[in-house]
Amino acid sequence: MERIVVGLSGGVDSSVAAATLHQQGYDVVGLTLWLMKGKGQCCSEGMVDAAKLCEDLGIEYHVVDSREVFEREIINYLVDGYGSGITPLPCSQCNRAVKFGPMLQYAREELGCDRIATGHYARITQNAETGRYELRRAVDPAKDQSYFLYDLTQDLLAACDFPLGHQTKTETRRVAAALGLHTAEKPDSQDLCLIEHHGSMQTFLDKYLAPKPGDIVDTEGRILGQHTGIHHYTIGQRKGLGIAAANPLYVVGFDMGKNHVIVADRSDAHLPDCTVQRVNWVAIAAPQEPMKVSVQIRYRSEAVGATLVPLASGNGTGDRVRIVFDEPQFGVTPGQAAVWYDGDRVLGGGLIEAAVPELSAPMTEAGALSH
Ligand SMILES: Nc1ncnc2c1ncn2[C@@H]1O[C@H](COP(=O)(O)OP(=O)(O)OP(=O)(O)O)[C@@H](O)[C@H]1O
Numbered sequence: 001m002e003r004i005v006v007g008l009s010g011g012v013d014s015s016v017a018a019a020t021l022h023q024q025g026y027d028v029v030g031l032t033l034w035l036m037k038g039k040g041q042c043c044s045e046g047m048v049d050a051a052k053l054c055e056d057l058g059i060e061y062h063v064v065d066s067r068e069v070f071e072r073e074i075i076n077y078l079v080d081g082y083g084s085g086i087t088p089l090p091c092s093q094c095n096r097a098v099k100f101g102p103m104l105q106y107a108r109e110e111l112g113c114d115r116i117a118t119g120h121y122a123r124i125t126q127n128a129e130t131g132r133y134e135l136r137r138a139v140d141p142a143k144d145q146s147y148f149l150y151d152l153t154q155d156l157l158a159a160c161d162f163p164l165g166h167q168t169k170t171e172t173r174r175v176a177a178a179l180g181l182h183t184a185e186k187p188d189s190q191d192l193c194l195i196e197h198h199g200s201m202q203t204f205l206d207k208y209l210a211p212k213p214g215d216i217v218d219t220e221g222r223i224l225g226q227h228t229g230i231h232h233y234t235i236g237q238r239k240g241l242g243i244a245a246a247n248p249l250y251v252v253g254f255d256m257g258k259n260h261v262i263v264a265d266r267s268d269a270h271l272p273d274c275t276v277q278r279v280n281w282v283a284i285a286a287p288q289e290p291m292k293v294s295v296q297i298r299y300r301s302e303a304v305g306a307t308l309v310p311l312a313s314g315n316g317t318g319d320r321v322r323i324v325f326d327e328p329q330f331g332v333t334p335g336q337a338a339v340w341y342d343g344d345r346v347l348g349g350g351l352i353e354a355a356v357p358e359l360s361a362p363m364t365e366a367g368a369l370s371h
Contacts, residue, residue, distance in 0.1 A: 001027040003113035004161065007103055008032050008053065008061075010046030013119030015053050015183040016172045017163045021117060022057050023179075029111055030054040033066040033099060035074075036197055049183055056182070064106055066098060073097040074194070079208040082231035085254040086335030086354060090192065091148040091299075100156045107159075116160055122146040123165035124157050127283070133157035134283045137344040140168040147299050150339040150349030151280045205231050214259035216243060219252070219268065227261045230254050236269065236331030250330075270328035275311065276338045279319045279350035283342070286310065286318020293340035293347060295323055297332055303341055304329060321350065 006018040008030045022028045032050045047063060054061035074090050081088030103116050121138035122145050133154055138144040152160070164172055169188075176184035189196060198204035211229040218224055225243040227233060232240075237251040241263065249263040274297075279286070287310055294303035305326035313320040323338055332352060339349035 001025060002115065003027045003029065003111065004115040004117055005029045005031050005103060005107040005111060005113060007099060007116065007118040008046075008050035009119070010049035010053075010183065010186075011119070011189065012176050012181070012183045012186050013121075013164060013169075013172060014050075015119075015181050016176050016179075017117055017119040018053060018059070019057060019179050019181060020163045020175065021161070022059060028057070028059045029107075029113070030057075030059055030061040031103060031106065032061075032063050033070075033102065034063055035066055035070040035098065035193070037067055037071075049186070052182060062106075062111075064102070066102060069102060070094075070098050075208075078194070079205065081335050082205055083209050085230055085256050087234040087333050088335040089148075089337050089351070090194065092151045092337050092349075095149055096151040096153070096156070100152055100160065104156060104159050114159055117163060118160070119164055120145045120149060120162050121164055121169075122149050122162050124160060124162060126158075130284075132283060132285075135346040136165075137341070137346075138162075138165045143169050146341075146346050147296055147337065147339050147349075150282060150337060150346050152282075153280070157282070202232055212259060214261070216241060216261045216263055217255075218249075219262060219264050221260075224249070224263065230256065230259065230261060233261050235333040266330065270330050271325075271332040272328045273322055273324040274332045274338065275320065275322050275353045276350040277320050277353050279321055279348055281318065281348040282346045284347050286348075293323075293342065295325075295338055295340045297329060297338050297352065298336060301331075306340070308340060319350070 004021055004026045006021060006028055008014045008018060018028050018030055030050055032047050051061050074094050077093055078088050078090055107113050107116055121140055121143040123136040123138060125134050125136060127134055135146055135149055135157060137146045194204055195201055209231050213226055213228055215223045216225040216227050233251050235251055238248050241249060243249055247265050250266055250269040251261055252264045252269045253262040255262060290307050290309045293306055293308045295306045296303040307324045309322040310318055311320045311322055334352050334354040336352055337349050338352050340347050
């Protein structure tokens with residue numbers, strides 16, 4: 001019987017993933033990573049629900065204390081990022097550095113097995129020609145989580161199963177009810193686990209970053225109002241600015257030196273391009289030439305047409321690219337991921353860099369764009 005470790009959050013998705021693999025004849029081991037200090041979703045009720053599931057299925061259950069790695073990789077990452085004026089994306093970072101990597105390491109070192117699974121909605125296939133493992137969008141577009149998984153390495157994709165990627169959430173709930181799982185009726189999580197834990201990102205950040213009020217200015221530097229601290233704002237934000245203006249205004253940038261939040265009309269809040277760093281190539285190796293892609297710049301946004309231009313990076317590993325959008329895009333947010341696709345296949349992805357003036361200059365690093 002093949003052994004497989006299933007990551008259990010205590011929710012319905014991971015319960016069904018574990019129960020499905022168990023039914024298929026795998027020797028399933030349930031594992032919860034204890035992520036957050038204090039009482040919280042995955043950290044108290046979640047563990048109780050996960051333990052009960054394993055008891056009902058008659059399978060082993062392990063809890064791995066991952067609070068330190070979560071603090072190092074996620075809490076510090078968020079606090080440092082917000083403190084320097086970007087909007088970090090914790091989920092892709094958490095998947096690679098906190099969940100999948102350590103889970104596979106634990107599976108290999110402690111449980112003598114080489115396979116892991118989660119309740120994520122995405123699919124993995126292997127390309128017969130290239131041999132590469134490919135990450136694909138889930139069958140259920142409303143639940144697709146491939147955007148958060150772009151940073152998984154080939155080693156992780158090779159070892160991983162997503163048993164729910166071929167079904168809709170409705171089917172998952174139906175399976176949970178049919179199997180009589182006690183988690184069948186558990187509501188879906190609505191937000192980032194950290195936000196569910198702390199109430200809001202602001203409450204979380206205020207524990208670590210002292211509020212530093214300053215001016216809200218327009219792109220000409222005219223003072224329009226006051227802000228409560230740059231870390232409370234994100235690019236594209238409209239609500240909560242407290243400015244009365246004829247047209248709605250959106251956050252378009254920050255001046256960290258002057259402690260300014262910069263706002264503009266929606267028409268001025270679009271960018272023609274952006275650069276992306278820490279790129280992970282998934283379905284293909286780093287290209288040498290510009291290529292057409294569909295790119296998604298937020299979890300809930302549609303993929304849009306763009307040209308990807310490889311940029312020379314210091315170490316020559318293809319880990320930096322420029323994305324030139326077919327149409328200027330709203331809400332291009334430094335710190336968030338840009339993930340590019342060919343149809344439903346993730347080609348690669350990385351983190352949007354803060355725009356600095358020289359990066360908007362015409363291409364010099366890796367050949368001109370051919371439109
Ligand atoms: N603390 C954890 N320990 C181990 N695995 C986890 C943990 N949290 C999440 N996972 C795994 O990652 C998957 C996706 O997590 P996410 O936070 O997106 O949960 P979800 O979609 O609400 O799923 P679920 O219904 O299982 O909670 C889960 O299905 C589970 O397999």
